[in-house]
Amino acid sequence: MGRYTGPSCRLCRRAGEKLFLKGDRCFSPRCAIERRHIPPGGGGQRRRRVSxxxxxxxxxxxxRQMYGVMESQFRKYMTDAFNTPGISGNNLLRTLERRLDNVVYLLGFADSRKQARQMVQHGHFNVNGRKTDIPSFLVKAGQSVSWTETSRKREFFADRTDGLPKRTLPSWLTLDLTQMEGQVISMPPDNELPETINSRLIVEFYSR
Known part of the structure; x- marks a missing residue:
């Protein structure tokens, strides 16, 4: 099965919470969760007990949907998390957070992870000075993420960097606004991993 190409807001309604898949729209009254906080299909009349x-x-x-990861890739992340010392759930989230598309999103260069993934695929970013167009590339501590020289000369660069969104930057990332370059200074600490995801449930799902 290929990547989901349907309405992003439908995924938020199915999850019952905001997954922040549409950038600024998620913070506006136009957000689907704000307008219609019921699951899609059937008008939300019947509510069955979830097993x-x-x-x-x-x-x-x-x-998976929040980070835009396919099932096979997600399963691989989970296998690596089981084989890595420490808490498996935290290992999984730490891997997802270090994906290049997510780092680009956290640095404020993109409005959503979906947009960040597209920008990476179009070759707008360097990792340690080398052009990288693989969204799933895992950025390591000490590596930097910057715009390519070609992208800096385009109007697109000015549009994306003129007044970056006031997003709280995690402590494991730094951003040089003069050079428009971010750097991963450490691994994501446990206390800064996404609290909206219950990793324990995911570990139990794959432990069956």
């Missing part, structure tokens, strides 16, 4: 398996599945799907 334990369904609870675990929904949490896994929510994490």
């Amino acid at each position: 334990d398996y369904g609870v675990h599945l929904r949490e896994k799907q929510k994490a």
Whole structure:
């Protein structure tokens, strides 16, 4: 099955919470959760009790959709998390946070992770001075993320960097506004991993 190409807001309604897939729209009254806070399909009239398996599945799907990861890739991340010393759930979230498209989003260069993924695929960014167009590239501590010289000469660069969104920058990232270059200075600490994702449920889902 290929990547989901349907309405992004439908995924938020299915999850029952904002997944921040549409950038600024998620913070406006036009957000689907604000306008219609019911699951898609059937008008929301019937509400069945969700089984334990369904609870675990929904949490896994929510994490996948939030980061835009395919099932096979997500399963690989989970396998690596099990094989890495430490808490498996935190290992998984730490890997997802270090994806290049997510780092670009956190630095404020994109309005959403979906837009950041597209920008990376179009070759707008360097990692340690080398052009990288793989959204799933895992940025390591000490590596920097910057715009390519070609992209800096385009009007697109000015539009994206003129007044970056006031997004709280995690402590494991730094941003040089003069050079428009970000750097990963450490691994994401446990206390700064996404609290909206219950990684314990995801670990239990793959431990069945």
